[in-house]
Amino acid sequence: xxxxxIPLGPQHPxxxxxGNFLLVLEGEQIVGATVRLGYNHRGIEKACEDRSYIxxxxxxxxxxxxxxxxxxxxxxxxxxDAAKVEVPKRAQAIRVLVGELERIHSHLLWxxxxxxxxxxxxxxxxxxxxxxxxxxxxxxxxGNRVHYSIxxxxxxxxxxxxxxxxxxxxxxxxxxxxxxxxxxxxxEEPTLIAxxxxxxxxxxxxxxxxxxxxxxxxxxxxxxxxxxxxPHLIYEELDFQVITSGACDVFGRLYVRxxxxxxxxxxxxxxxxxxxxxxxxxxxxxxxPPGEGVGHYEAPRGEDIHYVRSNGSEKPxxxxxxxxxxxxxxxxxxxxxxxxLADAPIxxxxxxxxxxxxxxxxxxxxxxxxxxxxxxxxxxxxxxxxYRHRGLDFSRIA
Amino acid sequence: MSSNPMLxxxxxxxRIKSPWILHFNSGACNxxxxxxLDALTPRFDLERFGxxxxxxxxxxxxxxxxxxxxxQVAFRMRRIYDQMAEPKFVVAVGTCACTGGxxxxxxxxxxxxxxxxxxxxxxxxxxxRPEAVIDGVVKLLSSLxx
Amino acid sequence: xxxxxxxxxxxxxxxxxFGTILSNWVIQRKRRIYVDVPRENLVEVVGFARRELGxxxxxxxxxxxxGEYLEFLYHLSNQGLLLxxxxxxxxxxxxxxxxxHLFPGAEPYERELEDMLGAKVEGLPPxxxxxxxxxxxxxxxxxxxxxKVSDAYPAEV
Numbered sequence: 001x002x003x004x005x006i007p008l009g010p011q012h013p014x015x016x017x018x019g020n021f022l023l024v025l026e027g028e029q030i031v032g033a034t035v036r037l038g039y040n041h042r043g044i045e046k047a048c049e050d051r052s053y054i055x056x057x058x059x060x061x062x063x064x065x066x067x068x069x070x071x072x073x074x075x076x077x078x079x080x081d082a083a084k085v086e087v088p089k090r091a092q093a094i095r096v097l098v099g100e101l102e103r104i105h106s107h108l109l110w111x112x113x114x115x116x117x118x119x120x121x122x123x124x125x126x127x128x129x130x131x132x133x134x135x136x137x138x139x140x141x142x143g144n145r146v147h148y149s150i151x152x153x154x155x156x157x158x159x160x161x162x163x164x165x166x167x168x169x170x171x172x173x174x175x176x177x178x179x180x181x182x183x184x185x186x187x188e189e190p191t192l193i194a195x196x197x198x199x200x201x202x203x204x205x206x207x208x209x210x211x212x213x214x215x216x217x218x219x220x221x222x223x224x225x226x227x228x229x230x231p232h233l234i235y236e237e238l239d240f241q242v243i244t245s246g247a248c249d250v251f252g253r254l255y256v257r258x259x260x261x262x263x264x265x266x267x268x269x270x271x272x273x274x275x276x277x278x279x280x281x282x283x284x285x286x287x288x289p290p291g292e293g294v295g296h297y298e299a300p301r302g303e304d305i306h307y308v309r310s311n312g313s314e315k316p317x318x319x320x321x322x323x324x325x326x327x328x329x330x331x332x333x334x335x336x337x338x339x340x341l342a343d344a345p346i347x348x349x350x351x352x353x354x355x356x357x358x359x360x361x362x363x364x365x366x367x368x369x370x371x372x373x374x375x376x377x378x379x380x381x382x383x384x385x386x387y388r389h390r391g392l393d394f395s396r397i398a
Numbered sequence: 399m400s401s402n403p404m405l406x407x408x409x410x411x412x413r414i415k416s417p418w419i420l421h422f423n424s425g426a427c428n429x430x431x432x433x434x435l436d437a438l439t440p441r442f443d444l445e446r447f448g449x450x451x452x453x454x455x456x457x458x459x460x461x462x463x464x465x466x467x468x469x470q471v472a473f474r475m476r477r478i479y480d481q482m483a484e485p486k487f488v489v490a491v492g493t494c495a496c497t498g499g500x501x502x503x504x505x506x507x508x509x510x511x512x513x514x515x516x517x518x519x520x521x522x523x524x525x526x527r528p529e530a531v532i533d534g535v536v537k538l539l540s541s542l543x544x
Numbered sequence: 545x546x547x548x549x550x551x552x553x554x555x556x557x558x559x560x561x562f563g564t565i566l567s568n569w570v571i572q573r574k575r576r577i578y579v580d581v582p583r584e585n586l587v588e589v590v591g592f593a594r595r596e597l598g599x600x601x602x603x604x605x606x607x608x609x610x611g612e613y614l615e616f617l618y619h620l621s622n623q624g625l626l627l628x629x630x631x632x633x634x635x636x637x638x639x640x641x642x643x644x645h646l647f648p649g650a651e652p653y654e655r656e657l658e659d660m661l662g663a664k665v666e667g668l669p670p671x672x673x674x675x676x677x678x679x680x681x682x683x684x685x686x687x688x689x690x691x692k693v694s695d696a697y698p699a700e701v
Contacts (some may be wrong), residue, residue: 041468041470042466043501044504046504047503047504059500059501062501064427065428065429065432065525066428068427128436129439132439146429146433146525
């Protein structure tokens with residue numbers, strides 16, 4: 001059987017360090033995979049040096065539209081360390097509240113996207129409809145569905161009223177009911193399980209060695225979670241579990257995300273039940289004296305790490321952003337090799353790269369040098385057809 | 399208005415009632431992309447207007463562009479636009495697609511979509527709201543019908 | 545993996561092993577240590593931290609333009625305790641050794657040092673740019689302090 005090389009190039013480059021994956025096929029199996037990154041590069045770090053810390057908040061927020069709060073919180077923590085500023089407890093609690101709401105929206109988004117990738121569009125519609133509950137909460141608190149801009153250096157910009165708290169709790173109850181349905185699906189629906197079990201294997205040792213983070217790592221039994229490892233904000237005082245799975249495959253990553261939703265509901269209830277009194281922001285000078293800080297935060301996709309160096313002026317000397325997905329890319333190449341081409345979309349989607357990463361064009365060259373153009377949609381459909389012929393058909397599920 | 403050559407082209411164009419859109423992300427943070435996709439989900443339901451999301455340029459009438467145009471993507475974006483059949487339109491969705499947004503001045507960013515393509519409609523917002531996407535698309539369609 | 549020690553314990557063990565090779569110790573707060581390492585000792589210290597002290601995760605590598613020299617910060621993590629090793633290389637000779645054999649995930653971080661600051665990471669296998677595009681003009685390093693867009697694209701300004 002002749003070898004075919006498929007470069008999975010981005011038609012739609014996106015924020016989360018999206019892939020150009022080069023796949024070498026033998027028949028339907030992937031025998032080699034290399035990853036090429038960098039299509040989303042916008043020059044944010046350089047731009048940060050030319051703007052004040054407050055202006056940088058709005059830039060850093062837009063590193064990613066799915067976990068923007070994670071990035072600003074991480075940035076603030078780094079800057080606050082450099083400025084040697086203590087953030088008031090109430091502000092930290094509000095940061096946690098928004099952070100967990102963000103985690104919920106992100107995981108539900110992922111659930112929908114994953115469903116779409118394997119042909120389970122009903123799941124996509126359900127998950128994104130439920131997600132609207134969270135978007136409403138975030139809009140209520142902050143004024144925007146996305147890019148909530150709740151953070152400022154030293155604390156948060158807006159407070160939570162008791163009415164808002166009550167409304168959030170109501171919706172959390174609703175979402176918990178819905179999540180139970182997703183858990184049932186994830187653990188009992190045979191068609192879904194068959195599509196994700198044994199797919200995208202990443203043994204614990206490899207996950208460890210390659211520096212995997214977030215649900216990708218936890219789905220391979222690596223119990224890394226910055227909320228427990230480097231407790232920031234008020235996580236040390238909260239009661240919640242780190243969810244891991246020994247499955248080491250896409251099912252494991254699905255399991256972790258779905259059960260993490262439950263933990264997030266738990267956290268939100270605790271935070272709202274005992275929201276600390278006090279101010280919501282500490283005074284921070286406009287010019288931050290020379291210093292440095294490393295921000296460390298558990299974003300929905302995993303460990304987010306920011307470094308800030310201040311130089312006594314109102315603009316930072318240096319801002320470094322390492323978003324979580326970048327840490328997972330070394331693992332993706334490993335996961336793709338030995339698997340079927342039909343599984344490529346869900347394996348790549350399972351590390352939860354940016355949504356737009358899923359829109360990619362693929363160029364296929366065969367041995368005679370002929371050029372065929374496939375796009376991601378075709379690859380996705382091929383995968384769905386491949387499995388439909390093997391009896392896995394989501395159109396039969398309500 | 400009937401002297402408008404473009405409108406004459408459109409007279410027999412049945413797709414005006416149900417445009418097929420190609421979504422293109424030219425280097426964005428994904429917020430707009432997701433809000434555009436959200437417009438297709440049950441709460442907002444763009445599909446009731448007959449709007450369908452297409453994957454290949456050849457079948458699309460409207461390119462919905464999100465994000466500032468980065469250097470890496472400019473050439474590819476132009477190529478994809480060229481592959482679309484006439485009549486075709488470009489909608490710049492989100493502040494970044496309109497003007498470059500917060501990324502204006504970044505060395506890797508050329509600016510808004512109109513730096514490289516002719517834009518028919520601008521929908522501002524950071525990100526856009528799904529309602530604004532629907533509003534913008536419907537306005538574009540109505541303006542063409544006239 | 546060794547149990548998580550305190551910041552002072554980690555400093556003590558490293559000082560015992562490396563003495564005055566390490567300098568400018570700063571224990572900023574809980575779980576934040578910074579220390580300077582000469583570049584010729586970097587790989588050894590990173591290896592020791594990984595093997596003996598449980599620093600089994602590389603968060604990222606931050607590169608900075610310090611004017612006469614380039615500064616590199618290697619942010620190592622032991623279950624959330626961050627040890628940032630600082631090393632410098634003169635701009636006239638911006639070389640640093642790779643740590644890819646210790647941390648396979650370091651590749652994009654090391655390539656970034658080359659692309660953005662003009663560093664030369666010895667031992668890094670040849671490969672494509674990251675994060676800059678393939679057709680980025682040679683010798684243009686955006687994170688250098690005196691670099692402007694017009695340096696790479698004069699026609700645009």
